[in-house]
Amino acid sequence: MSTKDQDVMQKIVSLCKRRGFVFQSSEIYGGLRSAYDYGPLGVELKRNLMNAWWRDMVHRREDVVGLDASIIMHPKVWHASGHLAGFSDPLVDCLVCKERFRADKAMETHATTEGQALILEFADKGRAKTAQDLIAERFEVTLERDGKSLKGAVAGPRGYACPNCSSPWLSDERQFNLMFKSSVGAVDPMGAVAQAIEDGALDGLTGRELRAKIDELTSESAVYLRPETAQAMFVQFANIQQSMALKVPFGIAQMGKSFRNEITVEHFIFRSVEFEQMEMEFFCEPGTDDEWMAYWSQARIEWWQQFANDPSKFRLRAHEPEELAHYAKGCFDVEYDYPWGWGELEGIANRTDYDLGKHAKHSGAKLEYFDPQQQKKFVPYVIEPAAGATRGVLVYLCDAYTEETVEGAKGPETRVVLKLHPQLAPVKVAVLPLVKKNGMPEKARELVERFFHQGINAKYDEQHAIGKRYRRHDEIGTPWCLTIDGQTLEDGTITIRDRDTMEQRRIAIDEAVAEIQALLAV
RNA sequence: GCAGGAGUAACUCAGUGGUAGAGUGUCAGCUUCCCAAGCUGAAGGUCGCGGGUUCAAGUCCCGUCUCCUGCUCCA
Numbered sequence: 001m002s003t004k005d006q007d008v009m010q011k012i013v014s015l016c017k018r019r020g021f022v023f024q025s026s027e028i029y030g031g032l033r034s035a036y037d038y039g040p041l042g043v044e045l046k047r048n049l050m051n052a053w054w055r056d057m058v059h060r061r062e063d064v065v066g067l068d069a070s071i072i073m074h075p076k077v078w079h080a081s082g083h084l085a086g087f088s089d090p091l092v093d094c095l096v097c098k099e100r101f102r103a104d105k106a107m108e109t110h111a112t113t114e115g116q117a118l119i120l121e122f123a124d125k126g127r128a129k130t131a132q133d134l135i136a137e138r139f140e141v142t143l144e145r146d147g148k149s150l151k152g153a154v155a156g157p158r159g160y161a162c163p164n165c166s167s168p169w170l171s172d173e174r175q176f177n178l179m180f181k182s183s184v185g186a187v188d189p190m191g192a193v194a195q196a197i198e199d200g201a202l203d204g205l206t207g208r209e210l211r212a213k214i215d216e217l218t219s220e221s222a223v224y225l226r227p228e229t230a231q232a233m234f235v236q237f238a239n240i241q242q243s244m245a246l247k248v249p250f251g252i253a254q255m256g257k258s259f260r261n262e263i264t265v266e267h268f269i270f271r272s273v274e275f276e277q278m279e280m281e282f283f284c285e286p287g288t289d290d291e292w293m294a295y296w297s298q299a300r301i302e303w304w305q306q307f308a309n310d311p312s313k314f315r316l317r318a319h320e321p322e323e324l325a326h327y328a329k330g331c332f333d334v335e336y337d338y339p340w341g342w343g344e345l346e347g348i349a350n351r352t353d354y355d356l357g358k359h360a361k362h363s364g365a366k367l368e369y370f371d372p373q374q375q376k377k378f379v380p381y382v383i384e385p386a387a388g389a390t391r392g393v394l395v396y397l398c399d400a401y402t403e404e405t406v407e408g409a410k411g412p413e414t415r416v417v418l419k420l421h422p423q424l425a426p427v428k429v430a431v432l433p434l435v436k437k438n439g440m441p442e443k444a445r446e447l448v449e450r451f452f453h454q455g456i457n458a459k460y461d462e463q464h465a466i467g468k469r470y471r472r473h474d475e476i477g478t479p480w481c482l483t484i485d486g487q488t489l490e491d492g493t494i495t496i497r498d499r500d501t502m503e504q505r506r507i508a509i510d511e512a513v514a515e516i517q518a519l520l521a522v
Numbered sequence: 523g524c525a526g527g528a529g530u531a532a533c534u535c536a537g538u539g540g541u542a543g544a545g546u547g548u549c550a551g552c553u554u555c556c557c558a559a560g561c562u563g564a565a566g567g568u569c570g571c572g573g574g575u576u577c578a579a580g581u582c583c584c585g586u587c588u589c590c591u592g593c594u595c596c597a
Contacts, residue, residue: 006591009590010590013589014533017533018532018533024588029587030587031587031588031589033587033588033589091523091594093523093524094524097524099593099594100524100593101594163594178595229597260595262595262596263523263595263596264593264594266591267590268590271595271596271597275597277597279597325596340591344596344597345597346597347596386597387597388596390597406557407557408558408559409557409559410559413558414558415558432556434556435555436554440555463548465554465557465558466556467556467558467559468557468558469557469558470556471557474557475558483555486555497556497557504556
């Protein structure tokens with residue numbers, strides 16, 4: 001990312017803290033890696049976004065219903081879904097060039113047979129020399145250097161070499177399970193492990209056997225925090241379909257927290273271990289799935305674009321075949337051009353009948369649909385638009401953050417504006433007495449009460465000079481400011497100021513609420 | 523996890539071994555009829571945390587945590 005883009009990102013992070021959008025978790029204790037708290041304005045923004053999603057995905061459609069499932073589910077759910085087996089990656093570090101990579105991927109791209117001659121390649125001569133010295137010292141092997149490459153290494157029994165430098169000197173394969181493991185029940189499962197150690201039941205076991213044994217001892221109470229909200233919608237498919245008498249095609253939508261032990265966390269709230277999802281599983285008849293896939297991909301990117309200042313920063317990208325998850329027949333990502341480049345915001349996957357099939361098999365439940373018209377049974381295919389709600393917050397903060405030069409009292413100055421869509425803006429309207437006297441504060445408080453009665457998030461603000469108040473509200477994205485001035489007391493009109501244009505016009509104070517309601521509805 | 527950079531007031535930063543600083547912001551008061559205006563005053567700091575060297579550490583050394591950038595993964 002360029003320094004300019006890095007700068008923008010830092011400014012957004014700084015504004016988030018200064019103005020109460022996002023704080024680091026547990027900050028006074030030194031912070032917790034990759035955990036963030038949404039402050040008074042952040043929670044409004046996030047909720048506005050999630051409510052808009054729910055409104056458009058559930059309330060405005062006849063064919064989608066909602067669900068709010070427990071975060072902790074039966075551990076068998078994760079066996080069946082493949083998350084316990086497939087959600088853990090064997091990772092290996094190259095001891096020479098420090099590259100970290102997945103063993104299974106290296107197996108495909110850098111397969112070796114034992115005894116095979118290897119040529120180690122480095123970016124430049126200096127690095128090759130450093131590596132040569134390191135290998136000589138640490139592994140007592142002298143390699144011959146030829147420019148940027150080293151000769152004389154031989155492949156070991158692992159079946160692969162470092163994909164970066166072709167080194168055979170690698171760390172052990174380590175399992176990184178991406179799911180958060182916990183235990184249910186008041187009895188600490190470590191008690192059983194302690195007992196086993198005391199009894200000598202673990203004596204003489206190798207590392208791998210030891211891990212397996214400990215897993216076995218603690219498996220009774222082991223539970224996992226969901227790594228995605230999707231599975232509950234598959235698991236409750238039959239209950240929901242029957243209780244609501246739904247006909248395929250139909251969808252189940254759910255929003256909520258998910259947890260993943262990411263190998264790396266990055267970019268502020270973009271990738272964090274605890275995050276919030278907005279997912280929908282759309283069940284359709286096999287054969288119609290490609291059509292629905294196209295429909296939802298288009299619908300979803302357009303949904304994101306409608307709240308954006310710059311729709312061109314969103315795109316749909318089809319996954320390459322080798323990029324696809326094991327369960328997916330096809331996948332489109334809605335990507336956003338973040339300050340550091342294009343990155344994922346939502347994934348629309350064709351999960352086929354994979355999940356329902358797996359759960360039917362593992363649970364013994366019949367997860368089929370009988371179509372009364374066609375007189376046939378089938379396991380529905382699933383199109384899944386899965387969006388990151390917390391990513392959405394970041395996307396709209398990036399989209400809204402604007403700096404512009406305006407003429408101030410002391411010459412040109414920078415105006416920072418969050419050009420948030422009014423439906424997303426944390427505060428909808430600010431009500432301001434022009435000065436703190438002549439009955440203006442009283443009038444303003446009367447007006448702000450009217451907004452409260454309508455459930456519109458309005459703020460009364462009388463601190464500092466009027467210009468400063470306007471700028472403060474620009475910075476938190478308040479779309480409109482209503483100002484009570486001397487004329488208000490004479491003819492009952494107030495000014496309404498637009499955040500983006502800074503233009504003002506007069507309206508009747510008695511029409512203010514209706515006016516804002518009308519503007520919000522657009 | 524690895525490599526590189528950073529951490530001093532709410533924010534942005536100055537301070538290279540000898541009394542903890544500035545601007546902005548915040549709060550109180552005065553002033554002010556429209557875009558970060560002015561005046562007066564105030565609050566706010568375990569210099570990320572722990573250890574070490576030193577008569578003396580924000581400053582030097584070690585460890586650790588957090589953040590940023592890059593690498594492998596995902597909503």
